[in-house]
Amino acid sequence: MTHRSDTGPAPVLALKDISKSFGAVRALRDVSLELFPGEVHALAGENGAGKSTLIKTLAGVHRPDAGQVLLDGEPTVFHGPADARDAGIAVIYQEPTLFPDLSIAENIFMGRQPRRALGRIDHKATHAATVALMQRLGVELDPDRPARGLSIADQQIVEIAKALSFDARVLIMDEPTAALTGSEVARLFGVVRTLREQGAAVLFISHRLEEIFQICQRVTTLRDGAWISSEPLDGMTEDDLVRRMVGRDLDELYPKQEVQAGEVAMSVRRLTREGVFTDVSFDVRRGEIVGLAGLVGAGRTEVARAVFGVDRWDAGEVEVDGKALTNGAPSTAMAAGLALVPEDRRAQGLVMDMSIERNIGLTGLRTTVKAGLMDRGAERSRSLDWAVKLQVKYARIADTVNTLSGGNQQKVVLAKWLATAPKVLIVDEPTRGIDVGTKAEVHRLLSQLAADGVAVLMISSDLPEILGMADRVLVMHEGRLTAEIPRSEATEESVMAAATGRAAA
Amino acid sequence: MADSPLARAVRWDTVVGALLIVVLLLSFGFVDGFGNALNLSFLIGNTLPIALIALPMTLLVVSGEIDLSVASTAGLSGAVMGALWNQGMTIETIIPLCLLLGAVCGLINGLLVTRLGLPSLAVTIGTLAAYRGIAQIILGSDAVTDFPTQYLDFAAGRIGDTFIPYALLPFLVLLAIAVVVLHAAPFGRSLFAIGASEEAARFAGIRVKRQKLILFTVTGLMAALTGVFWALHYASARYDNATGLELAVIAAVLLGGIDFDGGKGTLGGAIAGVFLLGALQNVMSLVNVSAQSQIVVTGVLLVVSVLGPRVGRQISVARAGRRAAASTPTS
Numbered sequence: 001m002t003h004r005s006d007t008g009p010a011p012v013l014a015l016k017d018i019s020k021s022f023g024a025v026r027a028l029r030d031v032s033l034e035l036f037p038g039e040v041h042a043l044a045g046e047n048g049a050g051k052s053t054l055i056k057t058l059a060g061v062h063r064p065d066a067g068q069v070l071l072d073g074e075p076t077v078f079h080g081p082a083d084a085r086d087a088g089i090a091v092i093y094q095e096p097t098l099f100p101d102l103s104i105a106e107n108i109f110m111g112r113q114p115r116r117a118l119g120r121i122d123h124k125a126t127h128a129a130t131v132a133l134m135q136r137l138g139v140e141l142d143p144d145r146p147a148r149g150l151s152i153a154d155q156q157i158v159e160i161a162k163a164l165s166f167d168a169r170v171l172i173m174d175e176p177t178a179a180l181t182g183s184e185v186a187r188l189f190g191v192v193r194t195l196r197e198q199g200a201a202v203l204f205i206s207h208r209l210e211e212i213f214q215i216c217q218r219v220t221t222l223r224d225g226a227w228i229s230s231e232p233l234d235g236m237t238e239d240d241l242v243r244r245m246v247g248r249d250l251d252e253l254y255p256k257q258e259v260q261a262g263e264v265a266m267s268v269r270r271l272t273r274e275g276v277f278t279d280v281s282f283d284v285r286r287g288e289i290v291g292l293a294g295l296v297g298a299g300r301t302e303v304a305r306a307v308f309g310v311d312r313w314d315a316g317e318v319e320v321d322g323k324a325l326t327n328g329a330p331s332t333a334m335a336a337g338l339a340l341v342p343e344d345r346r347a348q349g350l351v352m353d354m355s356i357e358r359n360i361g362l363t364g365l366r367t368t369v370k371a372g373l374m375d376r377g378a379e380r381s382r383s384l385d386w387a388v389k390l391q392v393k394y395a396r397i398a399d400t401v402n403t404l405s406g407g408n409q410q411k412v413v414l415a416k417w418l419a420t421a422p423k424v425l426i427v428d429e430p431t432r433g434i435d436v437g438t439k440a441e442v443h444r445l446l447s448q449l450a451a452d453g454v455a456v457l458m459i460s461s462d463l464p465e466i467l468g469m470a471d472r473v474l475v476m477h478e479g480r481l482t483a484e485i486p487r488s489e490a491t492e493e494s495v496m497a498a499a500t501g502r503a504a505a
Numbered sequence: 506m507a508d509s510p511l512a513r514a515v516r517w518d519t520v521v522g523a524l525l526i527v528v529l530l531l532s533f534g535f536v537d538g539f540g541n542a543l544n545l546s547f548l549i550g551n552t553l554p555i556a557l558i559a560l561p562m563t564l565l566v567v568s569g570e571i572d573l574s575v576a577s578t579a580g581l582s583g584a585v586m587g588a589l590w591n592q593g594m595t596i597e598t599i600i601p602l603c604l605l606l607g608a609v610c611g612l613i614n615g616l617l618v619t620r621l622g623l624p625s626l627a628v629t630i631g632t633l634a635a636y637r638g639i640a641q642i643i644l645g646s647d648a649v650t651d652f653p654t655q656y657l658d659f660a661a662g663r664i665g666d667t668f669i670p671y672a673l674l675p676f677l678v679l680l681a682i683a684v685v686v687l688h689a690a691p692f693g694r695s696l697f698a699i700g701a702s703e704e705a706a707r708f709a710g711i712r713v714k715r716q717k718l719i720l721f722t723v724t725g726l727m728a729a730l731t732g733v734f735w736a737l738h739y740a741s742a743r744y745d746n747a748t749g750l751e752l753a754v755i756a757a758v759l760l761g762g763i764d765f766d767g768g769k770g771t772l773g774g775a776i777a778g779v780f781l782l783g784a785l786q787n788v789m790s791l792v793n794v795s796a797q798s799q800i801v802v803t804g805v806l807l808v809v810s811v812l813g814p815r816v817g818r819q820i821s822v823a824r825a826g827r828r829a830a831a832s833t834p835t836s
């Protein structure tokens with residue numbers, strides 16, 4: 001495989017003809033990649049193309065089966081992530097890896113805390129250093145609060161702070177923006193640009209193509225584990241990139257069907273959870289896709305959790321099909337026809353140690369039953385059915401979900417809930433970490449569901465997605481609904497204004 | 506991790522099953538007095554208390570909880586049985602009352618764990634002491650032995666000259682029920698989910714607290730049943746009956762490959778673990794190992810059974826040469 005080599009500075013880090021298999025799955029086949037100082041390099045590919053695997057190989061998590069890792073031109077073997085870190089390679093993994101019981105500061109400086117005499121940890125210095133890092137990132141997070149309970153976006157920030165804390169020459173980021181909203185992405189990109197100007201090499205993965213064009217200079221594309229191209233982004237269009245990723249032209253990304261909204265399917269009345277959200281009222285009608293927009297922390301996820309019953313509400317009520325739901329009871333919400341695709345797939349959406357089949361089966365414990373016992377045949381065909389419909393990429397349906405790529409895990413969560421044939425479907429960041437092709441697929445699916453009479457409430461931090469798919473946009477700001485904007489009037493400006501509290505409610 | 510066919514074949518519960526067979530064969534061959542029907546019926550009869558409690562304990566550990574108070578509940582139920590018998594009540598009234606009492610003991614554990622959110626290890630260490638204390642208050646240092654003979658015969662006797670104790674038959678029925686509940690019913694499926702990830706289970710609409718409450722209650726009930734069986738089997742109801750039995754049960758269950766962290770294991774493995782422990786105890790008695798040393802062996806087995814599967818996993822992970830970034834945070 002030939003590979004375009006640049007003149008000018010030598011690559012700080014390079015992969016040469018790397019192959020890596022997991023059993024029968026060939027995750028990487030003869031892949032090469034060069035990272036130059038002062039460049040932001042995009043890694044693009046569909047779900048399961050091998051991007052995360054490539055990164056883990058660069059970071060010393062995986063040992064390649066064949067091929068070399070070159071550091072400053074020298075062949076190097078990283079025996080573990082610590083080796084890579086010592087070589088100045090910082091990695092932010094797709095899934096945050098924080099210790100929930102340690103504080104933010106302790107997580108950032110894990111094993112590298114500033115010391116005082118007798119080797120005691122210097123908490124003051126750790127605290128100060130963390131504050132400094134947070135300032136550099138432009139965020140306000142209490143260094144002493146434990147990582148448990150942080151939102152995905154905040155966890156991501158802590159990971160980034162961790163990477164910044166040792167002045168890395170190479171920064172590798174696996175979908176760092178998947179959980180972030182516009183302003184947070186902008187903040188992150190500010191940091192990335194600074195690092196680049198200081199001569200760092202950055203490898204960046206994102207399924208949001210506009211981000212790639214915004215921040216990156218070159219792009220390497222993978223398809224099914226194989227290297228497709230490495231080239232400058234200058235002069236390329238999104239369509240060019242998509243064609244390289246999926247090997248064909250893409251259908252429309254927001255295939256929204258016009259649907260006449262039917263009667264009210266879900267009605268939320270003056271819902272309040274003390275200190276989290278206040279006086280939230282809205283309806284979702286059959287056939288409608290209602291977008292719920294807002295900044296991270298505005299309380300959108302919390303409303304969804306309360307409606308579904310995993311959290312209790314303090315006041316108000318929720319009705320599905322005219323019947324009031326019990327406070328704090330997901331099982332009755334499910335029975336009433338409600339489904340929630342939660343935001344954190346690893347902790348909430350999936351039992352990571354369970355098979356694909358059983359994870360999808362978990363929502364069918366009441367339905368795939370014969371004479372009081374699990375009907376295994378029915379369970380299997382139900383799971384297979386939906387795994388195939390959503391084009392989950394897996395080796396065997398009995399494999400545990402933690403062997404799947406991030407995007408494919410997300411599809412399993414969707415499959416698990418669509419299999420319940422819900423009347424009201426709440427999706428919290430439904431396309432986080434999903435590649436463009438599949439994203440269009442998920443959008444088509446949501447649109448089809450709505451056309452079939454399902455009421456859909458879609459929480460998303462991806463503004464184009466909200467604008468492209470929603471019949472109506474609800475906007476939350478600091479725990480309150482601040483605007484309801486019909487599709488015809490919804491623009492990036494009008495939604496952002498309401499989300500930041502600038503609009504007159 | 507994707508299991509290779511080889512990895513699945515050497516699953517820990519299969520290993521324990523094979524080990525049980527090896528131990529039995531060796532004992533038949535080399536231990537005097539092991540192979541005769543009478544000794545085998547003793548072996549089974551003495552192991553039944555462990556086996557009975559191991560059934561609900563397996564489900565409990567799979568769901569990520571534990572109950573250390575089971576032996577005390579057994580003791581309490583035996584003590585109440587003795588006391589009520591001394592009062593002149595009929596055995597047919599006493600036994601249901603004892604079972605009810607056990608269910609209440611279990612319910613209390615369950616409520617403390619699910620309503621107050623306390624760790625079951627701490628809760629049941631507390632009730633371990635409390636239930637035993639109540640047993641002592643009720644019966645003092647008396648021993649009640651004069652239960653009706655047909656009950657004593659049933660609990661201690663065997664079918665003709667075979668090695669099969671009468672009591673084995675109802676146990677097999679309970680075992681079959683437990684296997685079905687854990688491995689074929691929706692309830693069992695939800696227990697595996699709860700044990701592996703309680704939060705994800707809750708988000709899937711599984712009623713986590715209710716399931717746990719049911720489990721603790723059934724565990725108490727089964728512990729009381731064991732207490733009744735114990736008093737009849739050894740023809741003696743004392744407040745200190747079955748002391749330390751929880752250790753044997755937990756050792757056996759873990760030995761059988763039930764993951765202490767929840768979410769993994771099979772009842773087959775657990776029962777193989779129980780009878781492996783029972784066989785070892787029987788052999789040790791036959792070759793005159795003291796009771797104290799037997800406890801040491803139980804303790805060692807407990808450590809081995811917690812470590813064994815872990816070491817096995819470590820080895821297979823190391824061999825596969827991958828350290829998942831997710832499970833071992835960097836730095």
Ligand SMILES: Nc1ncnc2c1ncn2[C@@H]1O[C@H](COP(=O)(O)OP(=O)(O)OP(=O)(O)O)[C@@H](O)[C@H]1O
Nearest residue numbers: 022027047048049050051052053403404405406407
């Ligand atoms: N530990 C593992 N065991 C088995 N298979 C694995 C393992 N890790 C990854 N794979 C497989 O390797 C392939 C590539 O996965 P990878 O996570 O690198 O994809 P990705 O490009 O990062 O996708 P995504 O965009 O969805 O995150 C997938 O088919 C995946 O199922």
Ligand SMILES: [Mg+2]
Nearest residue numbers: 051052094406
């Ligand atoms: Mg990935």
